[in-house]
Amino acid sequence: MSETNLYAAGAGVVVGVDLGGTKIAAATVDADGTLGRVHTTPTPATDGPAAVLDAVASLVRGVLAAAGTGLRALGVGAAGVIDSGRGVVVSATETFPGWPGTDIAGGLRERLAPLAAEDGFVVVVENDVDAHAAGETWRGAAAGARSVLLVAVGTGVGAAVVLDGRLLRGAHHLAGEAGHLPVPGAEGLRCPCGRTGHLEAVGAGPSIHRRYLALGGDPAAPDARDVVARAVGGDDLAARVVRAAGEAVGRAIAGIVTVLDPEVVVVGGGVAEAGGLWWSALEGALRSEVVDVLADLPVVPAALAGEAAIVGAAHCAWTMTTSSDEEQ
Numbered sequence: 210m211s212e213t214n215l216y217a218a219g220a221g222v223v224v225g226v227d228l229g230g231t232k233i234a235a236a237t238v239d240a241d242g243t244l245g246r247v248h249t250t251p252t253p254a255t256d257g258p259a260a261v262l263d264a265v266a267s268l269v270r271g272v273l274a275a276a277g278t279g280l281r282a283l284g285v286g287a288a289g290v291i292d293s294g295r296g297v298v299v300s301a302t303e304t305f306p307g308w309p310g311t312d313i314a315g316g317l318r319e320r321l322a323p324l325a326a327e328d329g330f331v332v333v334v335e336n337d338v339d340a341h342a343a344g345e346t347w348r349g350a351a352a353g354a355r356s357v358l359l360v361a362v363g364t365g366v367g368a369a370v371v372l373d374g375r376l377l378r379g380a381h382h383l384a385g386e387a388g389h390l391p392v393p394g395a396e397g398l399r400c401p402c403g404r405t406g407h408l409e410a411v412g413a414g415p416s417i418h419r420r421y422l423a424l425g426g427d428p429a430a431p432d433a434r435d436v437v438a439r440a441v442g443g444d445d446l447a448a449r450v451v452r453a454a455g456e457a458v459g460r461a462i463a464g465i466v467t468v469l470d471p472e473v474v475v476v477g478g479g480v481a482e483a484g485g486l487w488w489s490a491l492e493g494a495l496r497s498e499v500v501d502v503l504a505d506l507p508v509v510p511a512a513l514a515g516e517a518a519i520v521g522a523a524h525c526a527w528t529m530t531t532s533s534d535e536e537q
């Protein structure tokens with residue numbers, strides 16, 4: 210069965226879900242990657258996993274009601290380390306209490322069973338950064354590439370790798386967790402994982418803010434965005450901190466691409482929108498570290514913005530749907 214035939218009457222739709230720490234977003238995504246209207250709801254993370262799955266199911270119900278059809282496949286990009294083979298959370302940060310061990314796939318299958326299209330539906334769960342990478346590789350900044358490194362720099366630093374057209378998962382579901390790479394410049398700085406010296410401790414948005422204040426910056430600066438604005442406005446300390454953060458990410462990327470040799474590096478996340486100072490620091494550090502053969506490696510901004518994980522999770526669901534059809 211071809212992808213487009215899945216939209217025959219009664220076959221239902223594919224829905225992509227981005228399940229983040231503060232917000233859940235969902236939309237239909239058709240076979241060519243076109244997104245329907247995005248529905249969102251706050252994540253009731255502190256109410257526990259059952260409440261979070263209830264919220265996802267309720268949002269998906271709304272998407273299906275608007276589409277006027279049943280569910281053919283559901284793709285979820287979820288925060289945390291995910292065992293995507295089982296659709297279960299392996300570990301998560303403290304922003305998601307009780308999340309480890311949650312059977313996302315099973316919980317959603319049960320809650321959404323009454324809304325299945327006539328042949329039933331599949332559920333695919335991926336880590337949200339992996340979903341982001343799948344989206345950018347399918348329809349975004351890396352469209353058409355077979356090997357991609359995606360780095361997302363925001364409240365944390367995440368990364369995901371597509372190698373030969375497939376997401377790299379690793380033996381412990383951890384492949385791509387670049388935030389915990391030891392990098393020069395992060396010595397002595399505490400990482401959210403509890404250790405010191407990791408990329409996230411110097412490169413993430415909150416780290417930029419914390420470091421600016423720790424080095425004697427204006428205590429009135431409320432967040433990393435403000436530190437970046439000050440850097441652009443001529444605050445030398447702010448500029449130094451922002452540049453150091455960009456360089457740390459660039460050095461980490463240099464290490465990763467040397468091992469994996471991707472066609473393109475996509476950089477997204479809130480900090481990646483910080484502008485030229487951060488980008489030039491990242492690129493400068495990267496280009497000065499890599500061997501000559503990688504000198505022209507394209508480094509591009511993410512193109513799908515907040516919708517990448519929805520599109521990517523849906524793509525994984527589409528892939529699963531079509532491959533299971535072929536097996537039948």
Ligand SMILES: [Zn+2]
Nearest residue numbers: 389400402407
């Ligand atoms: Zn760490």
